[in-house]
């Protein structure tokens with residue numbers, strides 16, 4: 001049985017696995033056996049690590065939800081003033097402040113030109129694909145875009161009774177120029193992604209192959225146009241996520257309805273202000289929807305063979 005005495009041996013282990021820190025001491029395990037070292041960690045190091053963790057949370061929450069970072073800062077302030085130190089208690093404070101900020105954003109954002117897509121849409125043929133988009137404040141659009149999305153879903157439900165059009169990522173509630181990652185262009189309220197329509201044995205409604213509507217990619221057939229083939233960009237939002245593909249539901253793209261949606265956006269939608277639609281070239285060819293406003297987004301932007309992106313003019 002190894003012991004603390006082993007740490008005093010003259011040969012130091014080449015590799016050590018950090019086991020954790022308790023009360024300012026670090027415990028490590030070597031690759032040659034269970035050798036435990038006890039090292040004093042200075043309080044200033046711990047304070048620095050805690051500050052770095054807080055900064056990381058702040059950045060992640062801001063990037064993911066926009067107003068979550070502000071709720072996090074408010075939580076630090078409230079916890080300090082009210083002397084709240086327990087983790088669970090601070091989490092409860094954060095969740096309360098975040099929920100209050102989310103409700104407040106629904107009321108305030110329209111004053112700045114962004115309207116939330118409804119989180120509870122009842123019998124409307126336009127729904128958010130997941131409550132997550134509401135929870136993360138990623139469901140804001142301009143009035144013009146909301147009118148187009150409503151009209152598109154109405155058209156689809158009329159042409160294909162029972163059809164529900166599912167909205168995915170839209171925009172954050174505030175600040176033009178603040179991107180909704182990984183969609184760099186979703187920064188001004190004028191952009192919306194909608195899910196593809198799918199079929200199992202029959203047409204499916206309100207369901208997508210992937211749990212969040214994204215990343216279940218349609219694969220190109222042989223000879224289809226593949227402008228990004230052979231590229232290996234390091235800095236890119238074009239993620240292929242091959243390991244995820246077998247996990248998604250084995251449903252097929254409903255070509256008829258997906259094509260009808262793109263055609264409506266290119267005709268009636270265009271008259272209402274639609275200026276661009278993004279889908280991958282191989283899919284535009286397969287659906288025969290290649291036209292002036294169906295565009296390719298480029299090789300560093302997210303793939304568009306798992307959803308349709310459209311945007312309205314200013």
Ligand SMILES: [Zn+2]
Nearest residue numbers: 183192193309
């Ligand atoms: Zn988009």
